[in-house]
Amino acid sequence: MIKRLFLMVVLVLATAFSVVVTNTGGFFDIFGPFPTEATVTALPTNATATPDVTLEPTVDVPTATLEPTLEVIPTETATATLEPTATLPPPTPTQTAVPQPTATATAVPFQVQRMTPIFMTNFVHADAACNWQGVAGQVFDANDTPIPNYIVKITGLYNSQPVNLMGITGMIAGLPYGPGSYEIVLGATPLDSVDSLSVQLFDNAGNPVTDPLAFSTSKDCNKNLVIINFQKK
DSSP: OHHHHHHHHHHHHHHHHHHHHHHTTOHHHHHSOOOOOOOOOOOOTTOOOOOOOOOOOOOOOOOOOOOOOOOOOOOOOOOOOOOOOOOOOOOOOOOOOOOOOOOOOOOOSEEEOTTOSEEEOOOSOTTTTTSOEEEEEEEEOTTSOBOOSOEEEEEEEETTEEEEEEEETTOSTTOTTOTTEEEEEEESSOOOEEEEEEEEEEOTTSOBOSOOEEEEEOOOGGGOEEEOOEEEO
């Protein structure tokens, strides 16, 4: 408190002294002659000392606006490399099959008589009895008249052997099978066979007048004779 009071007294004295100096031509005019060029300007009593403030210049920094940048990445362009294609040779002309004329079956004038073949006992060669096997029969025209001089031919396998046998109608003595009959002996032992033999009729010039007919045989002694007749259509 005393210190503060002392400071106030000093401040009042300093102020009074400044007023005296100002009004009387200065302090030095009182005590002796001194140069008068220096003029002391009294500070107003109400002046307040302001601290020295150094103002820094402000710089307006422009705000950079970032524009979005688009980075274009080049894409790979696929380049198709065309391989050379093979050139196919011109088609080879194909041969056109020329239809060959087919043989037209000639209608034969004779056929196997109905109800034949017939299997029966060897009644002609009684002495041979069952030790015989053969084929016999007749050839008739359209009016059921027996016809001589026609050739009957048997081919195929008999007892596992190939056969090619012939008989002529009207050549059997005694007419055992009727007028214009024929007979072909197959063997001395009756055998079973199924369609391994064929019989066909030819005219006296050797032309076939019937289609081949497959027939069977039997080892049964009651069936060792096969009767096959032909008749004109």
